[in-house]
Amino acid sequence: EVQLVESGGGLVKPGGSLRLSCAASGFTFSSYSMNWVRQAPGKGLEWVSSISSSSSYIYYADSVKGRFTISRDNAKNSLYLQMNSLRAEDTAVYYCASYVWGSRYFDYWGQGTLVTVSS
Amino acid sequence: QSALTQPPSASGSPGQSVTISCTGTSSDVGGYNYVSWYQQHPGKAPKLMIYEVSKRPSGVPDRFSGSKSGNTASLTVSGLQAEDEADYYCSSYAGSNRGFGGGTKLTVL
Numbered sequence: 001e002v003q004l005v006e007s008g009g010g011l012v013k014p015g016g017s018l019r020l021s022c023a024a025s026g027f028t029f030s031s032y033s034m035n036w037v038r039q040a041p042g043k044g045l046e047w048v049s050s051i052s053s054s055s056s057y058i059y060y061a062d063s064v065k066g067r068f069t070i071s072r073d074n075a076k077n078s079l080y081l082q083m084n085s086l087r088a089e090d091t092a093v094y095y096c097a098s099y100v101w102g103s104r105y106f107d108y109w110g111q112g113t114l115v116t117v118s119s
Numbered sequence: 120q121s122a123l124t125q126p127p128s129a130s131g132s133p134g135q136s137v138t139i140s141c142t143g144t145s146s147d148v149g150g151y152n153y154v155s156w157y158q159q160h161p162g163k164a165p166k167l168m169i170y171e172v173s174k175r176p177s178g179v180p181d182r183f184s185g186s187k188s189g190n191t192a193s194l195t196v197s198g199l200q201a202e203d204e205a206d207y208y209c210s211s212y213a214g215s216n217r218g219f220g221g222g223t224k225l226t227v228l
Contacts, residue, residue, distance in 0.1 A: 035217065037165075044222040045157070045165065045208050050215075059215045095164060104153035104212035105170040112164060 002026040002108045004096050009113030016086050016117070022079040022096030022110055030054075030074035033099040035106065036081050038092035038115075046092075049081065050099065064090075086117045123147065123209055123220035130226040131199045139223045141192040141209030149190035153212035156185060156194045157219075160205045168207075169194060201227050 008020040020036070036048040049070040050059045058070055069082040079096050093112040100107050124142040131137035141148065141156075148154055154172045157165040167176050169185035172192060182197045192211070196203050204227040209220040 037219075044206075045159075045219040047217040047219060050217060061216070097165075099217070100170075103171050104151070104217075105155035105167060105210070106157070106165070106217075107167050107170075107176070109164040109166070 002098075004098065004108055004110035006094060006096055006110045006113035009094065009115045011116045011118065012086055013119050014087060014117055017082070017084045018086065018115060020081040020083065020094055020096075020113060020115070024077045024079065024096075024098070027098070027108070029077040033057075033101045034070075034072060034079045035097045035099050036070060036079075037095045037097055037106070037109075038090075039095070039112075040089075040092040043092075048094070051079070052101070083115070086115075088117050091115060091117045123211060123218060125207075125209060125220035125223045127221070128224045128226065130228055131196075132228045133199050133201065135199050136195060136197045137199060137225065138193050138195045139207055139209075139225065141194070141211075141220050143190050143192075143211055143213075145190060147211040147213035147218070148187065148192050151212045152187070154185065154187055154192040155210045156183075157208045157210065158205045159208065159222075165208065196225070199227050203227055 003025045005023045035050045051070045067085045071080045095112045096110045097106040098108045156169040159165045172187045173185040
């Protein structure tokens with residue numbers, strides 16, 4: 001069974017930092033592109049960042065470029081999101097999602113971790 | 120970023136059919152057959168319902184179908200059931216970005 005389990009969310013002050021993790025199991029993690037997608041309270045889905053299977057290709061949404069860094073450790077079946085210079089508008093549930101590159105869709109999603117940026 | 124337009128709401132009675140649209144441009148929806156649809160119940164993670172415009176993953180009922188015409192993709196839910204009430208999001212490949220539509224809240228009356 002495929003499982004994606006996010007962790008690392010919590011309450012942080014504006015300007016602060018947080019590191020999210022996503023532990024993957026049940027599939028060949030090293031063969032999949034991975035993404036972070038977020039959802040602000042009561043709002044829609046917003047793609048945040050993507051990393052290819054070998055970390056060769058990395059992309060960010062304009063809203064987080066220069067502040068967030070995506071990375072992965074295939075030996076540990078883990079995905080990460082380092083978030084710096086956090087703003088109130090970064091408050092959201094953050095989901096990790098696997099991505100089928102050949103067909104361009106998100107197939108499996110974690111349950112999400114809540115990040116709240118507030119003083 | 121991708122800017123896909125969906126109607127904020129849609130509704131239908133049990134047993135009826137409802138169609139949700141997703142309008143993009145020739146740079147995303149119209150340019151590739153890589154439109155996908157996701158269902159999200161309150162407090163839950165999104166679930167893949169349709170990929171490559173009209174393909175259903177294993178386990179998704181055949182009441183759900185997808186299509187595309189020009190720059191607009193559509194998700195049709197036939198034979199509406201109470202459990203279909205949820206938010207639905209479209210997504211389309213657009214180069215390095217992976218945007219989503221704004222979402223449509225489907226209400227089963």
